């Protein structure tokens with residue numbers, strides 16, 4: 001069944017990802033890559049890549065998924081920001097929603113749950129990198145209290161074009 005406006009009233013379950021979710025996570029990630037709105041990655045990924053990716057997302061670096069009536073419709077992850085010990089309390093964030101479920105509030109549910117998971121895993125700050133033209137992403141992040149740190153000009157190349165990348169951050173706990 002195709003989603004409709006009534007979908008907005010439906011209930012989303014947010015839970016930790018299982019290895020059996022990897023194919024659905026891959027599909028959603030590849031949609032984000034194809035849409036050229038979320039990442040500088042241009043080549044779609046495969047299951048080998050995802051198996052290695054989930055290995056890097058154990059313990060504190062959690063992956064959460066959102067389900068609607070048993071269908072996996074989005075995921076979000078806490079990623080390692082840096083190998084340096086000094087940055088152990090900082091996590092980088094990824095979030096991807098299935099195309100036909102975007103703009104229906106799924107991202108907000110996932111982001112709230114991911115922030116809670118970050119706090120429980122001793123992260124005091126989340127940072128993220130986004131494109132300045134990713135309006136849906138920025139609305140979501142700003143609504144959740146992320147502030148724009150700045151914009152790297154011509155930070156990467158996407159399909160042969162130089163693109164700017166915006167950094168945003170949110171403090172989860174006060175640091176002294």
Ligand SMILES: CC(C)(COP(=O)(O)OP(=O)(O)OC[C@H]1O[C@@H](n2cnc3c(N)ncnc32)[C@H](O)[C@@H]1OP(=O)(O)O)[C@@H](O)C(=O)NCCC(=O)NCCS
Nearest residue numbers: 032038095096097102103104105106107130136137139140
């Ligand atoms: C960005 C993304 C994670 C946001 O999640 P979502 O579930 O779609 O978010 P929401 O439904 O809460 O919508 C966020 C806001 O953007 C608005 N919005 C959604 N789609 C939009 C669009 N195409 N253009 C403009 N605004 C849009 C919503 O109305 C909402 O506005 P509000 O905060 O004023 O209510 C999701 O759209 C997505 O997966 N996009 C592709 C992958 C991606 O860009 N990931 C982020 C990489 S940084």
